[in-house]
Amino acid sequence: MTTxxxxxxxxxxxxxxxxxxxxxxxxxxxxxLLLALGVLxxxxxxxxxxxxxxxxxxxPKTVPVVVGIGLLVxxxxxxxxxxxGGRGEAEGGEDIDLSEPADWRTVLLLSGIFLGAAALIExxxxxxxxxxxxxxxxxxxxxxxxxxxxxxxxxxxxxTYVVFDQLLGVPLPGGPLMGVL
Amino acid sequence: MNALNSLMDxxxxxxxxxxxxxxxxxxxxxxxxxxxxxxxxxxxxxxLLPVTYGLDPxxxxxxxxxxxxxxxxxxxxxxxxxxxxxxSAAVVAAMEGxxxxxxxxxxxxxxAAAIGHFAGGMIGTILLVALAPTVADLAVDIxxxxxxxxxxxxxxxxxxxxxSSRIRGxxxxxxxxxxxxxxxxxxxxxxxxxxxxxxxxxxxxxxIVAVGLFAIGEALWVAAHLRRGAAEPIPVxxxxxxxxxxxxxxxxxxxxPFIGFPFGAIPAGGAEIPTFLSYVAExxxxxxxxxxxxxxxxxxxGPESAASASAAGTxxxxxxxxxxxxxxAAVMLAAFQQYGIQPGPLLFEREPELVWGLIxxxxxxxxLLLALNLPxxxxxxxxxxxxxxxxxxxIMSFAAVGAYxxxxxxxxxxxxLVIGLIGFGMRRYGLPVLPAVIGVILGPNAEQQLxxxxxxxxxGVTGLVNTxxxxxxxxxxxxxxxxxxxxxxxxxxxxxxxx
Numbered sequence: 165m166t167t168x169x170x171x172x173x174x175x176x177x178x179x180x181x182x183x184x185x186x187x188x189x190x191x192x193x194x195x196x197l198l199l200a201l202g203v204l205x206x207x208x209x210x211x212x213x214x215x216x217x218x219x220x221x222x223x224p225k226t227v228p229v230v231v232g233i234g235l236l237v238x239x240x241x242x243x244x245x246x247x248x249g250g251r252g253e254a255e256g257g258e259d260i261d262l263s264e265p266a267d268w269r270t271v272l273l274l275s276g277i278f279l280g281a282a283a284l285i286e287x288x289x290x291x292x293x294x295x296x297x298x299x300x301x302x303x304x305x306x307x308x309x310x311x312x313x314x315x316x317x318x319x320x321x322x323x324t325y326v327v328f329d330q331l332l333g334v335p336l337p338g339g340p341l342m343g344v345l
Numbered sequence: 346m347n348a349l350n351s352l353m354d355x356x357x358x359x360x361x362x363x364x365x366x367x368x369x370x371x372x373x374x375x376x377x378x379x380x381x382x383x384x385x386x387x388x389x390x391x392x393l394l395p396v397t398y399g400l401d402p403x404x405x406x407x408x409x410x411x412x413x414x415x416x417x418x419x420x421x422x423x424x425x426x427x428x429x430x431x432x433s434a435a436v437v438a439a440m441e442g443x444x445x446x447x448x449x450x451x452x453x454x455x456x457a458a459a460i461g462h463f464a465g466g467m468i469g470t471i472l473l474v475a476l477a478p479t480v481a482d483l484a485v486d487i488x489x490x491x492x493x494x495x496x497x498x499x500x501x502x503x504x505x506x507x508x509s510s511r512i513r514g515x516x517x518x519x520x521x522x523x524x525x526x527x528x529x530x531x532x533x534x535x536x537x538x539x540x541x542x543x544x545x546x547x548x549x550x551x552x553i554v555a556v557g558l559f560a561i562g563e564a565l566w567v568a569a570h571l572r573r574g575a576a577e578p579i580p581v582x583x584x585x586x587x588x589x590x591x592x593x594x595x596x597x598x599x600x601x602p603f604i605g606f607p608f609g610a611i612p613a614g615g616a617e618i619p620t621f622l623s624y625v626a627e628x629x630x631x632x633x634x635x636x637x638x639x640x641x642x643x644x645x646x647g648p649e650s651a652a653s654a655s656a657a658g659t660x661x662x663x664x665x666x667x668x669x670x671x672x673x674a675a676v677m678l679a680a681f682q683q684y685g686i687q688p689g690p691l692l693f694e695r696e697p698e699l700v701w702g703l704i705x706x707x708x709x710x711x712x713l714l715l716a717l718n719l720p721x722x723x724x725x726x727x728x729x730x731x732x733x734x735x736x737x738x739x740i741m742s743f744a745a746v747g748a749y750x751x752x753x754x755x756x757x758x759x760x761x762l763v764i765g766l767i768g769f770g771m772r773r774y775g776l777p778v779l780p781a782v783i784g785v786i787l788g789p790n791a792e793q794q795l796x797x798x799x800x801x802x803x804x805g806v807t808g809l810v811n812t813x814x815x816x817x818x819x820x821x822x823x824x825x826x827x828x829x830x831x832x833x834x835x836x837x838x839x840x841x842x843x844x
Contacts, residue, residue, distance in 0.1 A: 193772050198516055205523055208538050222796045222804070224530035228537060231522050238516045245512055252513055254774025259383050259567050259733055264568040271769065275762060278561075278741060282758035285749060294742050301738035305568055316735065324746060334750045335398025343598055 191252055195243040202235030252331040289339015290329075294321035346783070348478045355701025359407060359709050367404050368706050371411025372713045378412075379419020379724045381736060382427060387672035388559040389416035392740065394552055394680055395747035402684045403699050407706040409680060413673060414466060414710050414773060417616075417656055418718060421458045421649055422725055426578045435498060437620040438652075441637070441644030446579040448640050455722050456584035457642050459715060461598050461649030466711040468602035468650075469609070469657025474704060477693070480665040484690035489798035490665075490809045492689075494818035496791035499668050501822050502611075503780045505829075510775065517776040519552075520767065521784020524549050531793055544756045549764075551679040553748050554785045557761045558778050559672070560744040562768020564737045578729035584722050594646040597627050601650025609658025611670065616652040623651035657707070664688050664700060675782045682786070702791060 209228035254262055281297035298317035307313055328334040358364065374396065378389040393412050397405035425442035438458060484491075505745040506515030527538045528548025586594070601623050608619040622695055628637050629645040637644060662668045667689040669675040681688050686696060693700055697785040714715055718725070748761040795809075802808020 169712050194516070194770070194776070198519070198769075201520070201523060205526070205538065212535060212537070222799045224533050224535035224537060227795070228526055231519060231526065234515075235519050235523070238512060238519055241512050242516060245510075250510070250512075252510065252773075254775060255566065255772040259736075260570045262570055264570065266773070267571070268569065270568045270571070271565050274565060274741070275766065278745070278762050279759070281745065282755055282762070285745075285758070286755060290746075290749075294745070295520045297745060298738045298742045301741050302734040305571065305734035305737055307732060307734035307738075317738075318737065321742070326741070328395070328399075328746065328750065332396060334395060336746070336749065337753075339844065 187245055191246045192243060194252075195239045195246065198239035198242065202232050202239060204232075205235060206232035209255050270304050274301055277301055277304060286337055287339070289341055290336040291318075291321050291325045291341055292339055294324060297321075348474055350734055351478075351697060351701045352474055352705060354697070355703075355705030356708075358403060358698055359705040364404060364407050364702070364706065365709065366594075366710050367400070367408040368411045369713050369717070371408035372415040372710055372717060373411075375412035375415025376419040376422075376714070376718060376721075376725060377415075377728065379416030380422050380728045381419075381731065382423055382729060383563065383736065384416075385672075385739070386416040386420055387414070387555075387676055388563060389419070390673050390676045391552070391555040391559045392743050392747060394556070395675070395750040397680070398750055402686060402696075403702050405680070405684070406699060406703045408657075409677065409708045410430040410703055411710040411713065412761060413656065413677070414462070414707070416673075417652060418459065418462045418714055419725065420456060420653070421462070422722070423729065425454045425458060426581060426726055427646070427729055437624045437648040440624065441641050443579075444638065445595075445640035445642065446643065448583065450640060450642075451581035452584045452722075453586055453590055453642060454645050455581060455639075456586045456719065457590065457594055457646040458649040459584060459718050459722075460586070460594075461601060461646045462653040463711055463715045464598035465602045465605060465650030465653030466657060466707070466714075468599070469606050469654030470704065470707045470711070471627070472602070472606050472654075473657045473661055477661050477665050477704075480661060481690045482694045484665055485694075487690065487814055488578050488812065489794045489801065491793040491812055491814045491818070492810060493791060493798055494815040494822075495666055495668055496787050496794065498818050498825075499670075499783060499787055500780075500791075501825055502670075503783050504746055513774075513776045514780050515627075517771060517778065518780035518784045520771075520776075521554075521781035522788040523784075524554060524764075524781070525785045525788030531789060543794055544754065548789075549752050549760060549785070550757070551682060551786050552751050553757055553761050554764055555676050555679055555726060555782055556747050557743045557764030558768040558771070558782060559676075560740050560747075561761060562763025562772060562778070564740045564744075565765055566772040567733075567737055567775075571737075578726060581723060581726045584719050589640055593633070596630075597623075597643045597647035597727035598650045600626065600704055601647045601652075602654030605651030605654035606658040609655030609670065610661045616655045616671070618653045618831075619655050622646040623647040660707075664703075665690055669786065670785060672779045672782060675779065677788055678786055757758060801819075 182322070205228055209225050210312070211234060214223055256262060276315045277297060277300035281293045281300070284293040284296065295317040298320055299314050302313050325336055325338070329338065359368065374393055375389060378384055378393060379386060384392070390409070390412055400408065421438040421442070424436070424439035425446050442454040442458065445451060486574055500518055504518050505511050519811065523538070527534065527545055529546055530537055536546060604623045604626065605616065605619040609616070624644055624647065627643040628634070631637065631641060631643050656673070659670050659674045661669055663678060665673045667678065667687060669678045678688060686692070686699070717745055745758060748757045749755075751757055768778060771781070798808050802811070808820065
């Protein structure tokens with residue numbers, strides 16, 4: 165992937181410096197997102213046409229405008245805090261090891277598997293989609309027992325389906341498989 | 346004595362065989378899920394919400410009460426046997442409990458915790474019975490401006506009392522308020538932030554927000570930083586206490602609730618502060634000071650009892666004012682809204698069967714908790730060995746069930762994932778999750794009360810502060826806001842005086 169390019173040493177260093185500065189200040193991304201959210205809320209509020217008869221002096225616009233302005237202000241305040249060296253503390257936990265860098269591949273893989281299962285739930289039914297979700301997620305998280313994992317996934321998914329659909333009265337789609345059984 | 350009669354009626358509701366079954370099921374499920382490492386009470390309750398969807402409200406909340414206490418007890422088991430508490434309230438349980446387990450006294454530590462939960466829960470719930478109707482009576486006349494003031498207090502408290510950074514707390518609250526805006530305006534039917542989408546017009550269901558932020562967000566966050574080689578839990582036998590231990594702990598069990606209960610009722614972070622205060626108090630009063638840090642049993646008994654009583658205190662403000670003071674209470678409030686029930690002073694008048702059934706089943710749940718958990722402790726301890734990939738895969742699957750069950754729509758699963766990713770980002774950058782959940786749940790309500798109050802006063806801002814109650818609440822808010830500044834000035838003054 166990396167083609168050897170003959171860069172002057174100091175510009176390479178400067179690029180590296182900028183990159184590490186950005187990495188250290190990646191929290192500024194949160195400010196950008198808050199800013200964008202604020203703009204979105206404000207635009208939505210201000211483009212509302214409120215010709216529906218308004219009950220009371222405060223219409224449906226007021227609170228969104230306040231929230232939108234709040235988002236803009238907080239984005240600015242957070243940016244100032246970050247530039248001054250403030251850092252949001254990443255959350256710890258029982259199974260969390262913060263000493264190693266974040267494993268983005270797993271997060272993306274999990275999200276993808278989740279979306280895939282969501283797409284399958286209606287055509288294939290919950291027992292199948294749920295089993296695939298469990299197996300896929302366990303696989304993404306590092307479990308490689310090809311003999312055991314699918315079996316556990318299938319059993320758990322089936323139990324969940326039966327308990328919810330039959331015992332607790334929470335309907336879940338059975339899919340063609342349940343139609344056959 | 347009206348409360349006692351109502352409570353008896355409540356027992357009549359709670360002690361029917363079917364409702365007893367729901368309570369027992371709730372306790373078992375709550376403990377099982379709460380014991381699982383990485384799952385705190387809030388996530389346990391959020392994940393188990395869909396279990397109650399098919400039930401009528403009374404049965405659902407009876408089961409819920411069991412889940413709540415079970416999950417809290419389960420969390421302390423994890424702390425004692427694994428020494429890696431997932432949530433701040435369980436930190437204290439690990440401080441003395443884990444050294445005890447390491448020294449081979451795990452069974453005694455678990456027994457002290459279980460009985461502590463029982464004692465704290467019992468005393469706390471008795472206080473709840475004594476206080477809640479009075480609070481509800483006092484609050485029954487409060488109007489829109491008062492409600493609005495209470496909600497502002499909840500917003501301010503949750504952002505400035507908890508967490509280390511007010512800015513980040515506020516950012517989280519605003520994110521929650523924004524999510525709460527999505528959908529049709531309740532008073533005019535105006536579409537807000539729906540972008541013309543029919544699905545978004547219904548708004549984003551609070552259950553999906555809670556499950557997304559607590560469960561999916563946590564699972565993704567753990568996935569990014571999964572510890573290779575999880576910590577080994579300490580094996581444990583059936584919990585029991587010797588006579589010496591009982592002699593040392595009974596006072597701690599009785600002291601804990603009086604520290605825990607008041608803190609639970611105010612928006613000050615739930616069990617976190619009282620467990621710590623109880624720990625300090627027990628340490629000071631202990632006759633065995635040399636044992637502290639190496640496994641002093643009072644250090645488990647007192648704080649656990651305080652934690653359990655604070656849960657009862659939480660219910661006072663949740664049921665009588667509709668004010669959630671902890672993440673679990675926020676999720677419970679979401680559950681009430683699911684059934685179209687609005688907790689508040691009128692709840693005791695309108696839904697006496699539900700409220701008193703719920704309170705009575707708190708007592709029932711506590712007895713069941715003690716009866717089931719002492720013998721079952723070795724089984725719960727085995728749950729700690731669950732391979733982490735299965736654990737988090739299970740959380741994601743169950744979260745999917747919960748979100749789908751809300752409305753039977755696939756779109757909800759996509760929203761769930763998006764909110765989960767927001768929760769992931771919030772954990773990465775230290776934005777606390779609770780303010781966002783409170784914002785989603787209370788935001789729309791607060792807006793309605795604000796508009797109603799201003800409607801009455803015809804737009805005059807004085808309409809927000811024209812009752813003594815509202816003025817008092819705003820005074821408390823000002824105190825909360827000014828306190829850190831004052832503290833800083835005092836410290837500065839003191840250092841100057843020293844220099």
